[in-house]
Amino acid sequence: MDEAKWKKRLEQYPAIADLEARARRRIPHVAWEYLAMGTGDDRALARNREKLADITFLPRLLREPLEPDMRTTLLGQTFNAPFGVAPVGLTGLMWPRAEQILAQTAVKYHIPYCLSTVATQTPETIGPLAGDVGWFQLYPPRETAVRTDLLRRAWDSGFKTMLVTADVPGPSRRERASRAGMRMPPRITPSLIWQGMQRPAWSMATLREGLPSLKTMEKYAQSGETAELASFVRQKIGGTLSWDYLREVRDQWPGRLLLKGLLHPADAEEAVAVGVDGIVVSNHGARQFDGAPAAIEALPAIVAQVRGRTHILFDSGVRSGLDIMRALALGAEFVLMGRPFMFGVAAFGDDGGDHAAEILLADLKTNMIQCGFATLADIRLA
Ligand SMILES: Cc1cc2nc3c(=O)[nH]c(=O)nc-3n(C[C@H](O)[C@H](O)[C@H](O)COP(=O)(O)O)c2cc1C
Numbered sequence: 001m002d003e004a005k006w007k008k009r010l011e012q013y014p015a016i017a018d019l020e021a022r023a024r025r026r027i028p029h030v031a032w033e034y035l036a037m038g039t040g041d042d043r044a045l046a047r048n049r050e051k052l053a054d055i056t057f058l059p060r061l062l063r064e065p066l067e068p069d070m071r072t073t074l075l076g077q078t079f080n081a082p083f084g085v086a087p088v089g090l091t092g093l094m095w096p097r098a099e100q101i102l103a104q105t106a107v108k109y110h111i112p113y114c115l116s117t118v119a120t121q122t123p124e125t126i127g128p129l130a131g132d133v134g135w136f137q138l139y140p141p142r143e144t145a146v147r148t149d150l151l152r153r154a155w156d157s158g159f160k161t162m163l164v165t166a167d168v169p170g171p172s173r174r175e176r177a178s179r180a181g182m183r184m185p186p187r188i189t190p191s192l193i194w195q196g197m198q199r200p201a202w203s204m205a206t207l208r209e210g211l212p213s214l215k216t217m218e219k220y221a222q223s224g225e226t227a228e229l230a231s232f233v234r235q236k237i238g239g240t241l242s243w244d245y246l247r248e249v250r251d252q253w254p255g256r257l258l259l260k261g262l263l264h265p266a267d268a269e270e271a272v273a274v275g276v277d278g279i280v281v282s283n284h285g286a287r288q289f290d291g292a293p294a295a296i297e298a299l300p301a302i303v304a305q306v307r308g309r310t311h312i313l314f315d316s317g318v319r320s321g322l323d324i325m326r327a328l329a330l331g332a333e334f335v336l337m338g339r340p341f342m343f344g345v346a347a348f349g350d351d352g353g354d355h356a357a358e359i360l361l362a363d364l365k366t367n368m369i370q371c372g373f374a375t376l377a378d379i380r381l382a
Helices: 002-011 016-026 030-037 043-053 097-110 124-134 145-156 175-179 191-198 200-209 226-237 241-252 265-274 295-306 320-328 337-373
Strands: 071-072 077-079 083-085 113-115 134-138 161-165 256-262 278-281 311-316 334-337
Touching: 002 337, 016 030, 016 337, 030 077, 030 191, 030 337, 043 077, 043 295, 043 320, 083 097, 083 113, 083 337, 097 113, 097 124, 097 337, 113 124, 113 337, 124 134, 124 145, 145 241, 161 175, 161 241, 191 200, 191 226, 200 278, 200 337, 241 256, 241 265, 256 265, 256 311, 278 295, 295 320, 320 337, 334 337
Parallel strands: 083 334, 113 134, 134 161, 161 256, 256 278, 278 311, 311 334
Antiparallel strands: 071 077
16 A cells, blocks of 8 residues: 555544444454453453543653653563554454464564464464564463474474463353354354345455364364364363463473463462463453453552562553553553454454554554653653
């Protein structure tokens, strides 16, 4: 796309909320519900947003004209900004080849991209595209042989940072997806055809690519099991994680290890004892437990507990540069986002990841200037 057109599009869709609204119009209802939903009454979903929005700053003024430096170093790597793309499963349901698109965005902006165990592309496909900004997310397999194989595949594909997800002790009820007729794996049903007819861009892209499947896990299904891949995956990877298990992964994985989904300071303490390189304070974007606090409410106590002994990342509910600044002010070193990048891809396909990154960078920079922050280390509430 030429420069003028790109600029115009960024002006027309200046916020993640604009990408969200467009995404909703472009993808079938079932895909939208799967992407947007929380669980239960979606109270934790609202809480994530409200509690972030409540955080304010006391700006310092009369400083030199500022050109904020947004670069940061995490786990020995310097990134251009303190944010990255969180792992999202069943990615291709929202938009075919979303993983390729987001890996390319991550490389272009030099921010991390995390591929999910239950993504719709394999580590072998995405690893080489993501290069040194690729992270791999592990839903811990029950069988040691499967775990060993997955870790080896990730490492051999170039992923050097592993993010183990802690906050799925069992499946959540996901009522909205259920109401929308979600089937796993996605099947061509009359309802999907009807929904697809109203979403031609998605349908064309999906026809080219085929219906999404959990490609990374397919290898471990016996022939004939593929149709039941979802329950197969649940049975292989559900509710497996314990501190002993995590210790085994720590021993097995030669790279950097992050534990994602903690809310309780005591769990953060255990994670430090296991020797993880970092933890992600998160409530899984409010998709698992509607009784959870907003993730941002849980952050300060974990920061106080950890006292710098491991790195602290944050996700759940972040929708702007200002929200990123809020999480950093409360002690996170780095922020991940799931839906915002997916909204971008669903809204604009190939350019959508870049569009989301541009919004977040511009918004972070603008808000740092409003408060007189020259570097990320300067960020504080008052
Ligand atoms: C559609 C969708 C699928 C997700 N799949 C995974 C997954 O496979 N593994 C994982 O660890 N987290 C998964 N998450 C959670 C995200 O990694 C992240 O924690 C969450 O999206 C953060 O909240 P946000 O969407 O408000 O940024 C998923 C989130 C969404 C929205």
